[in-house]
Amino acid sequence: MKQETVEQIFRAAVEIFAESGFERAKMDDIAQRAQVAKGTIYYHFKGKEELFVALMNSGMEKFTDVVRRATEAHQDPADQLRGLLRAKVTYLYHHGTFAKLLLSEVWGSKERQQAFRARIRDLVELIEGVLRRGGDSRFTSSRDRLHETAVAIFGAISVTVLQEIFRAEDRELLEGDRIEVMLDTLEPLICGALRD
Amino acid sequence: MKQETVEQIFRAAVEIFAESGFERAKMDDIAQRAQVAKGTIYYHFKGKEELFVALMNSGMEKFTDVVRRATEAHQDPADQLRGLLRAKVTYLYHHGTFAKLLLSEVWGSKERQQAFRARIRDLVELIEGVLRRGGDSRFTSSRDRLHETAVAIFGAISVTVLQEIFRAEDRELLEGDRIEVMLDTLEPLICGALRD
């Protein structure tokens, strides 16, 4: 049970999937980049779909963990929201390959969608929780609107970061302080959600 | 030239592309649903990619027009933003097939991305324009942040609506008043961007 091989495959797979998307990604390319034979992938994963789902589940788990920790590091709901925001933006910006897959593939096939719903719901509920603890805001009144607000915030952050990533790729540079610009942009929008 | 044939192909193509995504969509299926022979598609379009791009350009154009008109119907920037918001949410919710393609395929392959950049920039700039005319807000200070804010708003709206569409599909019903819920949710967030 060489954990190393699976790790190699995982690393190669994220890259290839992110570069080409699920459909265009070739198992041959993943094998080559992982420096294993094609059969080796199939020894560890049932198929392309399973590899992808395993990948995304693992990715979403790590991602959600980071964001959750950043949120729980604070007491004040406003600080929690800011912590969550910074963590999410930073993580996505630094894991561009993952960020691309998140937005482009999750909405793809019905089956894959189902697999991610639960994972994404975790994240959205994290946001929802912070909003709820925000207390006397007008959003507290309706559970539905709280959820919707969380979804909107999720969308605003994800799309903003992805846009930045493509911008960086076009200009072939990844400026660290773009993160601060994004935070400055998103904070007022999102923290409005806590205002009464 | 029979405009009718092209129209049939267009209609079939939106459906098929939206159901399966660009890669999984089969020209055979499009031809069958359009009730034309496969060769006929190739008589009118150079290939799959061109068909898709033509489709999305046409879709984005209509979409942007609707949103633009809704925006220009008002004078006050705050009203403009609200009009834009309502128009965008309503249009996307009622054109679910188009909404799915917008989020799932735009981030896909490099080439397709390029084709959409310009179209999406139009929309984002529409938002940007409203924000700029919002005047004395602190977002006016930086052109970059204005653009980023517009992108974030674009993301918040798109993801929220898409989420609602999937929710509706799961429950197999499309409630009209969900639009009002979304608007109630998004308005405070987005109009916060105009507040000083």
Place this chain on the structure above:
Amino acid sequence: MKQETVEQIFRAAVEIFAESGFERAKMDDIAQRAQVAKGTIYYHFKGKEELFVALMNSGMEKFTDVVRRATEAHQDPADQLRGLLRAKVTYLYHHGTFAKLLLSEVWGSKERQQAFRARIRDLVELIEGVLRRGGDSRFTSSRDRLHETAVAIFGAISVTVLQEIFRAEDRELLEGDRIEVMLDTLEPLICGALRD
């Protein structure tokens, strides 16, 4: 609807299937021998299995027809049985490729078996009918034993001819009068079934 192409594929397929058996037969080889592209086969047949079943159904139909006509050419049951015997032996010996498939593949996979049962039952019932009309023989007493007798006759003929075919292949010659030897051998055995 070029009937010719399908005909070419059919001809090539019988040969390849008979040479290598169902599993070892390669679609590439069939395509090559049929002088069509591989895709062409899949344009006309859903897959390997369907091609094979179509092939065998068609083969069994022709075969059964020939045997049936030879049987019905006579009035006397004994003559009918002799006619049937001669027709079956002759046909199988001259269609060695088909004969091989008949014995080696029919017992193969459960699915394929099902597909052939009906066809083989037709043949066996043909034999059964002749035996029944044989009249006062002791086999008439039991329907079951009539059926079993027919099956045994079917087996005796098939295995004998197949054995001769392999013998001929080993010696690389196909002697016409081997058919007479087989007939002389099988007739006493089989016509015993009509004796009282």
Place this chain on the structure above:
Amino acid sequence: MKQETVEQIFRAAVEIFAESGFERAKMDDIAQRAQVAKGTIYYHFKGKEELFVALMNSGMEKFTDVVRRATEAHQDPADQLRGLLRAKVTYLYHHGTFAKLLLSEVWGSKERQQAFRARIRDLVELIEGVLRRGGDSRFTSSRDRLHETAVAIFGAISVTVLQEIFRAEDRELLEGDRIEVMLDTLEPLICGALRD
């Protein structure tokens, strides 16, 4: 050397080969059913083909022994033939897995065929011997026809039993007295070969 392991592999192999046929049988499945690692099979056998041939040789040997003993238990040729018949039918019916392989795989690939020829010839010659000792029958005149008659008898028995086995599987029951029905059916046919 642990004889036990080889025995386990053997038992598993007969089952798997009979269930799926040589080509479709997977070494993985054999290993799993034998409860050994895949490598273990290759430690004891050179490969799939060798395992199969070893299996069938062993099976044919047991089978031929049983039939030979049943034949030699009698003095009168007619009794010998009846004993042989009963032994063969009973053995095959009770070893259905082996019976299936006998008919479906022997005619398969050229190589496997060669391996079985000798073994099957033994059986056929056993029958031939009895027929020859049958004495003054008209079949004695020609060595060739004696051999052919033996082959035909071999075929009649094998196909009849196999047919019964499939019938039993369809109805999911294995009636003991079906053996008597088969014997009653085959005896008149076959013993006709001894009649003058």
Place this chain on the structure above:
DNA sequence: CATGAATGAGCGTTCATTCAT
């Protein structure tokens, strides 16, 4: 304008076999 039979490069997957432990 329109057709649909034909194409073939390309890809996911399988599985007998090997070998270091």
Place this chain on the structure above:
DNA sequence: AATGAATGAACGCTCATTCAT
């Protein structure tokens, strides 16, 4: 004697595209 992770050649099937009619 036994293991099981790793291999890679092989194969069935797909589908965008072409072209003669």
